[in-house]
Structures are given as structure tokens and as C-alpha cells.
Amino acid sequence: MSTLTERAASTTQPRAATPRDAGRRRRRRLGTIGHRALVALLLVYLLAPFVWMLVYSLYPSSALQQASPDLNPGLLTGASYARLLSDSSFLVPMVNSAIVGISTTIVCMVLGSACAYAFARYRFRGRNALLLGMLTVQAIPVIVLAVPLFILLRAFGLYDRLPGLIVTYTAFILPLVIWMLVGFFDEIPPSLERAARIDGCNRLQIMIKIAFPLAAPGLAATAILAFITSWSDFFLAKVLTSTAATTLPVKTAAFQGLFAMDYTSAATAGVITAVPVLLLALLAQKWIIRGLVEGAVKG
Amino acid sequence: MAEIELVHVQKTYGGHKGGAPAVQDLSYTIGDGQFVSLLGPSGCGKSTTLNMIAGLEDITSGEILIDGQRVDDLDADKRDLAFVFQDYALYPHMNVYDNIAFGLRMRKVAKAEVDQRVHDATRRLDIEHVLRDKPRRLSGGQRQRVALARAIARRPAVFLFDEPLSNLDALLRDQTRSELKLLHAELGATSVYVTHDQEEAMTLSDRIVVMSRGKLEQYGTPYEIYHQPATEFVASFVGKPRMNLLPAHREGDGRYAVAGSTLRVALAGSPGGEVRLGLRPEECGLVGAAAVGGAARDAHGTVRVIEPLGNASDVTVDLGPALFTVRVPGFGTVHVGDPVQIDTSAARVHTFDPVTGRRLID
Amino acid sequence: MSTTRADQRRRRDLRFGLGLSLPAVAVVVLLLGYPMGYALYMSGFSWNDKLGSSHPFVGLANYSELLGDPAVHRALGRTLYFSAFTVLGGVALAVLIAVLLNTEFRGRTLVRVLLLVPWAVPPVVNGIMWKLIFDGSSGIVNTILLGTGLIDTRVQWLADPGLTMNVLIFAEMWKLLPFLCLLMLAGLQGIPTNIYKAARIDGADGWQRFRKITLPNMRGPIMFALIVQSMWSLKVFDTIYVLTGGSGGPAEGTTTINFLAYLVTFSNLDRGYGASLAIATMVLVILVTLLWILLLGQRGNDRGDAR
Numbered sequence: 001m002s003t004l005t006e007r008a009a010s011t012t013q014p015r016a017a018t019p020r021d022a023g024r025r026r027r028r029r030l031g032t033i034g035h036r037a038l039v040a041l042l043l044v045y046l047l048a049p050f051v052w053m054l055v056y057s058l059y060p061s062s063a064l065q066q067a068s069p070d071l072n073p074g075l076l077t078g079a080s081y082a083r084l085l086s087d088s089s090f091l092v093p094m095v096n097s098a099i100v101g102i103s104t105t106i107v108c109m110v111l112g113s114a115c116a117y118a119f120a121r122y123r124f125r126g127r128n129a130l131l132l133g134m135l136t137v138q139a140i141p142v143i144v145l146a147v148p149l150f151i152l153l154r155a156f157g158l159y160d161r162l163p164g165l166i167v168t169y170t171a172f173i174l175p176l177v178i179w180m181l182v183g184f185f186d187e188i189p190p191s192l193e194r195a196a197r198i199d200g201c202n203r204l205q206i207m208i209k210i211a212f213p214l215a216a217p218g219l220a221a222t223a224i225l226a227f228i229t230s231w232s233d234f235f236l237a238k239v240l241t242s243t244a245a246t247t248l249p250v251k252t253a254a255f256q257g258l259f260a261m262d263y264t265s266a267a268t269a270g271v272i273t274a275v276p277v278l279l280l281a282l283l284a285q286k287w288i289i290r291g292l293v294e295g296a297v298k299g
Numbered sequence: 300m301a302e303i304e305l306v307h308v309q310k311t312y313g314g315h316k317g318g319a320p321a322v323q324d325l326s327y328t329i330g331d332g333q334f335v336s337l338l339g340p341s342g343c344g345k346s347t348t349l350n351m352i353a354g355l356e357d358i359t360s361g362e363i364l365i366d367g368q369r370v371d372d373l374d375a376d377k378r379d380l381a382f383v384f385q386d387y388a389l390y391p392h393m394n395v396y397d398n399i400a401f402g403l404r405m406r407k408v409a410k411a412e413v414d415q416r417v418h419d420a421t422r423r424l425d426i427e428h429v430l431r432d433k434p435r436r437l438s439g440g441q442r443q444r445v446a447l448a449r450a451i452a453r454r455p456a457v458f459l460f461d462e463p464l465s466n467l468d469a470l471l472r473d474q475t476r477s478e479l480k481l482l483h484a485e486l487g488a489t490s491v492y493v494t495h496d497q498e499e500a501m502t503l504s505d506r507i508v509v510m511s512r513g514k515l516e517q518y519g520t521p522y523e524i525y526h527q528p529a530t531e532f533v534a535s536f537v538g539k540p541r542m543n544l545l546p547a548h549r550e551g552d553g554r555y556a557v558a559g560s561t562l563r564v565a566l567a568g569s570p571g572g573e574v575r576l577g578l579r580p581e582e583c584g585l586v587g588a589a590a591v592g593g594a595a596r597d598a599h600g601t602v603r604v605i606e607p608l609g610n611a612s613d614v615t616v617d618l619g620p621a622l623f624t625v626r627v628p629g630f631g632t633v634h635v636g637d638p639v640q641i642d643t644s645a646a647r648v649h650t651f652d653p654v655t656g657r658r659l660i661d
Numbered sequence: 662m663s664t665t666r667a668d669q670r671r672r673r674d675l676r677f678g679l680g681l682s683l684p685a686v687a688v689v690v691l692l693l694g695y696p697m698g699y700a701l702y703m704s705g706f707s708w709n710d711k712l713g714s715s716h717p718f719v720g721l722a723n724y725s726e727l728l729g730d731p732a733v734h735r736a737l738g739r740t741l742y743f744s745a746f747t748v749l750g751g752v753a754l755a756v757l758i759a760v761l762l763n764t765e766f767r768g769r770t771l772v773r774v775l776l777l778v779p780w781a782v783p784p785v786v787n788g789i790m791w792k793l794i795f796d797g798s799s800g801i802v803n804t805i806l807l808g809t810g811l812i813d814t815r816v817q818w819l820a821d822p823g824l825t826m827n828v829l830i831f832a833e834m835w836k837l838l839p840f841l842c843l844l845m846l847a848g849l850q851g852i853p854t855n856i857y858k859a860a861r862i863d864g865a866d867g868w869q870r871f872r873k874i875t876l877p878n879m880r881g882p883i884m885f886a887l888i889v890q891s892m893w894s895l896k897v898f899d900t901i902y903v904l905t906g907g908s909g910g911p912a913e914g915t916t917t918i919n920f921l922a923y924l925v926t927f928s929n930l931d932r933g934y935g936a937s938l939a940i941a942t943m944v945l946v947i948l949v950t951l952l953w954i955l956l957l958g959q960r961g962n963d964r965g966d967a968r
Contacts, residue, residue, distance in 0.1 A: 189386065189388070191384045191385075191386050191388040192388050192390060194355050194382075194384070194388065195382065195384060195388035195390075196390075196401075197355065197374075197375050197376065198353065198354075198355070198375045198376055198380070198381070198382045198402070199376065199401050199402035199405050200376035200402060200405035200406055201376075201405060205405075210390065213392045214390075214391065214392055216392075
């Protein structure tokens with residue numbers, strides 16, 4: 001009993017600092033410094049490779065290929081960009097990628113959002129199996145379908161034509177879109193749709209006036225994801241196009257050669273190919289993470 | 300005029316061959332302008348019944364009539380009712396004004412009229428100043444009022460409430476309860492109110508429907524529910540602290556012995572050999588065994604727990620086979636471990652059939 | 662009658678749902694299912710465009726051939742090597758880094774945002790980036806290593822089969838690790854902090870808390886990460902193509918089973934054999950996925966929560 005009262009008395013005054021406290025503080029500070037160092041290392045790891053490519057594209061190759069690269073800011077030049085962007089053999093693939101990307105996104109979003117809404121709202125037997133199926137489509141190595149698609153597109157006269165690419169990309173990207181959107185539509189509380197029913201909305205109106213506006217950020221992020229996936233594709237574009245409908249990744253890859261290589265142009269092409277999707281990803285990052293990552297964690 | 304009548308309403312999930320019905324053979328009438336609560340524990344079917352009246356769920360068999368017209372065929376929005384949801388169901392992407400106006404606009408009400416009704420409703424509920432805000436900026440209490448305002452602005456024949464107060468904290472709940480009662484007095488519309496809180500049901504309702512496991516236990520006024528519970532379930536569900544329910548058998552003329560204990564209860568009439576006896580804690584009294592002459596064997600039991608509330612104390616007495624709660628005024632005079640005698644002379648004794656749970660007429 | 666009404670409502674619901682979903686499902690089934698079936702069909706033929714236009718049906722001969730083909734065995738070995746590092750190493754590192762990032766620190770949100778950068782970079786550009794860095798004659802790595810005196814002659818990273826494979830691993834890790842970190846972070850944030858406090862009171866130190874609380878509760882996300890990363894690793898293509906000039910070399914150094922299928926189909930023009938290789942790769946992906954589910958899947962209702 002007495003120890004309790006003793007301790008009670010001493011808590012009314014601040015405890016005197018002990019050597020153990022100093023040790024703990026020192027350890028904590030070291031820990032924080034170590035932590036900060038690791039984080040800084042991580043940041044370098046994340047950004048350095050891309051930054052280097054950027055740097056490479058902005059300097060004349062002679063300056064960078066010396067034993068100790070000359071990074072004098074006076075040598076900065078956009079010549080490589082000017083050269084590439086005025087070359088039609090580069091511009092055409094760029095425009096193609098944009099057209100295909102936007103078109104694929106539109107088609108996928110229209111078809112996919114309707115389908116995802118149906119899956120989210122109307123539970124039916126086999127729904128989970130279908131959703132799982134959508135995910136397993138991601139498991140298919142594209143090589144399996146390359147030659148059949150080639151033959152198929154050829155048969156329909158769509159080889160080396162933009163619509164051919166759009167149709168193909170839609171087939172691959174649609175499952176991903178549906179899977180992501182179902183997650184977003186699931187988040188809408190059912191009582192909201194019931195309230196809308198009492199307020200007099202029919203099924204279509206509920207979908208358009210309530211569900212879509214509420215899932216809007218998720219819809220935007222999914223659209224961006226669809227565009228990124230479409231823009232970044234290399235293999236299918238290489239197989240299914242040759243000169244007319246070729247896309248930017250294919251053209252960029254062509255800059256590499258086995259022995260001699262125009263590094264500066266390759267770097268420039270790389271930057272131009274990467275920047276649009278990088279910006280889009282950063283723009284929608286919060287919602288992309290929610291859709292992809294958290295959907296995965298829950299599933 | 301909006302009288303609601305349920306006729307042999309039944310709801311079974313999974314079609315006709317599915318398991319036990321969620322709602323079984325409900326038949327009763329809610330009078331025009333009355334405030335009726337559907338009271339019961341979770342899973343008893345009260346929300347299902349409300350949803351069927353609203354048209355949000357289909358009836359498996361039976362009929363629902365509003366003002367003599369069959370409505371179970373009609374869509375939810377054609378039944379002229381308003382629904383207040385437990386989670387308020389406010390559209391997050393619209394501001395308060397649009398939330399309230401949405402239903403009116405869907406019904407093609409004239410713009411000027413919409414404006415007038417929105418302002419009317421929000422003024423009445425003292426939220427006119429948040430009309431331009433979105434729901435996420437409002438407090439829980441304010442959101443609840445917006446949900447109410449949305450219902451009021453519709454000027455429906457019937458109001459349906461699905462546990463609207465359960466998401467509020469205790470203080471706000473009591474406050475809003477009184478306001479709801481005032482509102483009903485002003486508006487006078489027929490209201491159906493689902494709740495699991497028997498206090499809410501008692502204070503707000505003209506009549507109460509007590510449900511358990513999909514069946515109707517009793518339909519009556521608060522007085523009837525409290526003083527003449529039709530089944531053992533109703534007796535134990537309504538009233539705080541819970542009614543003491545104990546098995547008893549007839550010992551002699553007009554005397555019943557609580558099984559396994561020394562407690563004897565005087566009962567006029569002879570409802571049966573074996574009964575379940577019901578006694579409300581606040582109607583019983585406690586007499587310290589010392590006052591009875593000090594002999595421990597005269598005590599009915601020993602005090603186990605005392606829970607003081609301020610104006611009264613709930614004393615739990617161990618009778619041997621069971622525990623018995625008595626509510627005594629103030630802080631009481633007994634202590635834990637005291638032998639006591641329970642005084643049931645002033646209590647109204649309820650008797651129930653031990654098998655069916657139905658009230659035995661005394 | 663109310664039952665007809667209910668049935669009517671249900672039928673209209675069904676029609677609405679079907680109307681909304683049928684176009685999308687039809688597109689996917691037709692445009693993916695048909696080529697897939699055709700690929701299966703192709704794999705049953707001896708179909709080599711270099712050898713002429715006769716395609717005799719050979720049944721499962723292609724499959725038995727690939728089972729004994731030493732090139733396939735070597736490719737499988739390389740694939741295993743590559744996957745072991747990227748899948749196991751990747752997920753393990755991701756968990757550790759996620760634990761590192763799970764505490765509050767300044768700039769935390771910035772780091773989380775930047776984690777998306779490698780994921781967003783198109784795989785082709787990834788190849789170019791790392792080629793720039795590791796190129797034998799003009800890459801920056803050689804320049805740095807020479808400058809700091811760690812080596813005296815330039816290392817031909819991309820001319821040596823073993824080194825090229827390791828560069829490939831490094832490049833792919835850069836691209837996939839941050840996304841895996843995001844997955845793991847989300848998983849970590851799903852664990853309620855209270856149970857860590859309870860464990861502290863129970864006397865568990867940091868490492869014990871990691872083993873007994875963090876890891877068991879991360880079983881789901883970790884399994885998902887393993888599955889997804891296995892799929893990605895088996896499907897790697899663009900980076901290999903750009904790093905090695907489309908050859909999968911040097912001397913087959915980076916020819917994984919997926920790349921082998923590509924070479925056989927498009928370089929050797931052996932469509933039938935190539936199709937069977939491709940399908941074999943797909944089967945491999947499915948098998949690995951099932952393996953992970955078997956090893957780590959939830960057993961019954963036991964969720965292993967530390968609640």
C-alpha cells in the first residue's frame with residue numbers, strides 16, 4: 001500500500017532526467033537520421049534513372065560520352081527534340097498513339113462502365129467467377145494471341161490500320177476496366193439508390209444521375225489507366241502494324257540497334273513517350289492507387 | 300387521408316420455397332394521422348415490413364392498402380410516401396438545397412413551388428443557413444435534419460422512418476426525439492417508425508407494433524403494451540429495467556410459489572398449474588431481513604449487485620435458482636450480501652403460459 | 662397478383678443488367694476467346710512458314726517436342742532465375758520498404774506519389790533508360806565506376822550473357838518494386854494499430870511484432886503480390902527486346918520462355934511450335950498462380966487475424 005502512495009506523490013512532479021533518457025534520445029535521433037537516409041536513397045532510386053535519360057536528351061552526345069561527362073548548363077539544348085518533333089516519321093506514330101489511346105479509352109469506358117455497374121448492382125450467380133475471370137485475363141501472355149490476332153485482323157482488312165489496334169486493345173483493356181470500376185461502384189451505399197427510387201428515378205436515371213456522378217473520380221482514374229495501358233503497349237503494336245498505323249513505343253524501340261545506337265535520339269524518344277503517361281499517372285495517382293491497390297488488397 | 304392496412308402480408312426470401320419467412324402473416328391497420336412504431340430486436344422483420352410498405356421490397360403474398368387502394372403493385376415513387384433512412388442517404392454530390400429538391404423536381408413540381416417548400420421545410424428544422432453546403436460539411440445532427448427536411452418537403456400522405464436516430468449520440472438523440480414528437484403534432488401525417496429502442500417507441504407512438512422473428516407479438520397503445528403485454532416476449536422487451544420472469548407453480552388457493560425459492564406471490568384467479576410469472580422491478584419493494592425479525596430463513600434471497608442511478612437504485616437479489624431485480628427509491632438502505640425479502644403486494648402480477656408465452660387472463 | 666409483380670420486377674431487372682453487360686462481355690469473349698481457341702488449334706499443327714505451306718496435323722507432337730527441347734530447358738532455367746529474384750526478392754523488399762514508409766515523416770506523401778513513377782513508365786522506355794545506364798561504351802555506370810576507381814576497364818554489361826540477365830533483373834526490379842511497395846503499404850494500413858500496442862504491452866519487441874503480427878495479417882496482400890508479380894515476370898518482353906536489340910541475347914542470355922516463344926514464332930517463323938510454346942507459358946502462369954494460392958490461401962474460415 002505504501003509504495004502506491006509514494007508513487008502517487010512523485011507523479012505530481014516531473015521526473016528527473018536519467019542517463020537512460022539521454023541514451024534513448026540519442027538512439028531515436030540516430031534512428032530518425034537512418035530513416036531519413038534510407039528514404040533519401042529511395043527517392044534517388046525512384047527518380048535517378050528517368051532524370052538521367054532526361055539529361056541525356058538535353059545534351060549533345062559528345063558532351064556525355066567523355067570519361068567524365070561535361071554537364072555544363074550552357075550546353076543544354078533542345079536540338080534533339082526539335083529534330084524528332086519535326087520529323088514526320090516520328091510525328092505520325094505519336095499521333096497514332098494518341099488517337100488509338102483516346103479511342104480505346106472511350107470505347108472501354110462506355111462499354112465497361114455499363115457492364116461494371118450491372119455487375120455491381122445486380123448480384124447473380126457466377127458474378128464472382130466472372131470477375132475472377134476478368135483478372136485472369138491479365139495472366140495471358142500476349143504472345144499466345146499474337147499470331148491468331150494477326151490472321152484475324154488481316155482477314156477483316158484491319159491489319160496496319162488504327163481501328164484494328166483499337167479493337168485489339170479494347171479486348172485486353174476492357175476486363176481491367178470492368179474489374180476496377182466494379183470496386184468503385186460497390187462503394188456507393190445502397191441506401192442512396194433506394195432514396196433515388198423513392199424520389200422517382202427509374203433504373204437508367206439512378207445509374208446516370210446518382211451512380212456515375214458519385215463514382216466520377218474512380219471513372220476518371222480508370223480512364224487514365226486505360227489510356228496509359230493502351231499508350232504503353234509495344235508488342236501487339238509491333239505485330240499488328242507496319243508503317244501506316246505504327247505507334248510511338250514501336251518507333252522508340254527502333255532507335256536501339258544492336259551495335260551502333262543514336263543514344264541521344266533514343267533518350268529523347270524515350271522521354272517523349274514517357275512524359276504523357278507519367279503526367280497522367282501523377283494526376284490521377286490518388287484514385288489509381290485506390291482502385292488498383294485497395295481493390296487488390298480486399299480481393 | 301392515409302390509412303395503411305396490411306392484410307396477411309408475408310415475405311419469404313428466395314421465392315416460395317425458401318427458408319423461414321422473414322415476415323409472417325401480418326395483418327393490422329394503421330389509422331390516419333397516427334404515429335405507429337414497429338418495435339423489435341434486430342432480425343425481427345420490422346425493416347422488411349417498412350420496406351414493403353415503401354415499395355422497396357416485394358411482398359411474397361398478402362396485400363398492402365393505403366386509403367383502401369392496393370399499393371403493393373405500385374412502384375415506390377407512386378405511393379405518395381417519404382422515407383427517412385438510418386444513414387440519411389443524402390446525395391453527397393449535391394448540396395442541401397438540391398438534395399431536398401431532387402424528389403420534387405423528379406415529380407415535375409413547379410420551380411417556384413419547389414423553392415417555397417424547400418425553404419419552408421428547412422426553416423421549420425432550423426437548417427436554412429446550410430442550404431448551399433454539401434452533406435460532408437454538416438454534422439451528424441444537421442444531416443439528420445436534412446433527411447427530415449427532404450421528407451417534409453414532399454408533403455406526403457405517409458412518413459416512413461427507418462431507425463433515424465440510431466446514428467446520433469445519446470444527448471442528441473433525446474433532443475431530436477422530442478422534436479420529432481412536436482413535428483408529428485404539427486404535421487399530423489400518418490407515420491410508421493422502425494426502432495429497436497423501446498424507449499423511443501414508447502415516447503413517440505400512438506400505438507406500437509411489437510415484432511419478433513417475423514411475427515406480430517402485439518399491436519397496442521403504449522399503455523396496453525406496458526401494462527397488458529400479450530406475450531412473454533413483449534413483457535420482457537418493453538420496460539427498463541427488464542421485467543422479472545420466473546417459473547412458478549400453484550401452491551394453494553391464490554398463492555403461487557416461485558420455483559426453487561421461498562418467494563410466494565398472491566394471485567387472484569387460477570390461471571393454471573404451471574405458469575411464468577412476470578413482475579416489474581419498479582413495482583416491487585425490498586424489505587431488509589432484519590426488519591422481519593432477523594431470521595435468515597425468512598429472507599427470499601441475498602443482495603448481489605446494487606446499481607445506483609440517483610433517483611433510484613436497481614438491486615439484484617439472488618433467489619437461489621434465479622436473479623430478481625427490484626428498483627428501490629434513492630440509494631436504498633440495503634448492502635451487498637444482506638438477506639432481504641421481496642414485497643410484491645403492490646405489483647401487478649403478469650402470468651404467461653410456459654409453453655406458448657401467451658398472456659393468461661387473470 | 663403480387664407474385665407476378667415481383668417476377669415482373671425481377672425480369673426487368675435482369676433485362677436491364679444483361680443489356681448493360683452483354684456488349685462488354687461479348688467483346689471480351691469474342692476478341693479474346695476466338696484467338697485463344699485458334700492458338701490452341703494452331704499448336705496442333707506443324708506449321709513453319711519457312712519450310713513451305715503444308716501444315717500437317719501433328720496432334721500433341723509440338724508439346725512433346727518442347728518438353729524435350731534443350732533450348733526450352735535453358736529458357737526455363739533462365740526464367741526461374743529471373744523470377745526467383747523479381748518475385749521473391751521483389752515482394753520481400755517491398756514488404757520491408759513498406760514498413761519503412763509506414764511511419765509518419767516529412768515528405769511521406771511525396772514519396773508515395775513518386776512510387777508511381779516507375780510503374781507509369783512504358784516498358785519500352787524502361788529498356789531504353791537502363792540501356793543508357795548500362796551500355797558498355799557510353800553508359801553512366803561504367804563512367805562512375807571508372808571514375809571512382811572501382812574498375813579499370815569498362816565492363817561490357819550488355820555483351821556478357823550472365824551480366825545482361827542481371828541488368829535485366831535490375832531494370833525490372835526498378836519498375837516493379839515501387840508498385841509492390843504500394844500494395845504492401847495498403848495492406849499494412851489495413852492492420853489496426855491497437856494490436857501493436859497490445860503486443861507491446863505483452864512484451865514483444867520490434868522483430869517479434871513483425872513476425873507475429875505484421876506478417877500473418879499481410880498474408881492476403883502478400884499472396885496477391887506474389888501472384889501478380891509472377892504473372893508480370895513470366896510475361897516480361899519489352900525490356901528484353903530493347904536491352905538486347907530484339908535478340909534475347911547475347912547468346913540467349915536473356916531468353917526467357919516467353920521471349921523464346923516470340924523468337925520461335927517471329928524469327929524462326931515456326932508458328933505451330935511457337936503457339937505450343939506460348940500456350941505452355943500460359944499454363945506455367947496458371948500453375949504458378951495455383952501454387953501460390955495453395956501455399957498461402959485462406960484455409961476455411963480461419964482468417965489468422967490477430968484480433
